[in-house]
Amino acid sequence: MKYILITVTLILIFFTLTKKKTDIQALATQDTILAFGDSLTYGYGTTLTKSYPSLLSSLTGLKVINAGVNGETSQEGVARLPRLLEDPSIKLMILCFGGNDILQKRSMSSLKKNLKTMIQMAKEKNIQVLLISVPNISLFGLSALALYEEVSDEEKVPLISGILANILGNPTLKSDQIHPNALGYKIMAEKIYESLKENGWLN
Structure with a gap:
């Protein structure tokens, strides 16, 4: 019985990983990436x-649209x-997204709903999505928000978690308390690039 359970588990893992991989369509040289977010995307700092x-x-080597808006x-x-998805x-x-929702103490359930809505908008246009988690910022420091994992699981989109917490937790990588500096953004870009390759968007 023990070996049967192990075999079934391995089969389920195999099909889960395979499904995740086949859902991703590699990007071609003429394709565009939309970087959508707030000041962290815009490059404030x-x-x-x-x-x-x-x-x-x-x-x-691809066109990447910077669709970040400070304070949004x-x-x-x-x-x-x-309009951008057209x-x-x-x-x-x-x-x-999420930094300004957190700073303005907006509802986290609303943030989750809005993230899911934006992902669904993209899917309706056959646009794939990579989600980046934003840490909770408080007087006690940085902490992870479970809602990003939940959105990733529920919408079946890859997630990059921890990257901003690591950058903003290092004084040498940020321009102020909530924004990276040039080196921080460089590390952010490199980590995203690695994720694009690992997930099969780039060869």
């Missing part, structure tokens, strides 16, 4: 040429996204 979307474009909440993102060349959206 450095120049636009040193923002993570700009650096990611150099790493991938996830609800505002929901309202802004549909670009037929966009095949992947990198979604990074």
Whole structure:
């Protein structure tokens, strides 16, 4: 019985990993990546040429649209996204929202709902999604928010977690308490690039 359970478990793991892999369509040279978010996407704290979307474009050789807006909440993102998704060349959206919701003490259930809505909007346009988690920022430091794992699982999209917490937890990598500096954004771009390769978007 023990060996049967082990065999069944291994089969389930195999099919889960296979399904996750086959759901991802590799990006072609003519495809565009939409980097959608707030000031962390815009590159607040450095120049636009040193923002993570700009650096990611150099790493991938692909067009990466910097659609970050300073100070924007996830609800505002929901309202802004549909127009951006009309670009037929966009095949992947990198979604990074939550910082301003947290700072403004907005409902975390609303943040989760808005993230799911934005992912579903992209899916309706056959655009793939990579989600980036934002840490909770408080007087006690940085802590993970379970809602990003929940959104990733429920919407079946890959998640990069911990990257911003690691950067913002290092004084040498940030321009202020909530934004990376040029080196921080460089590390962010490199980690995203690695994730694109690991998930099969890039060869």
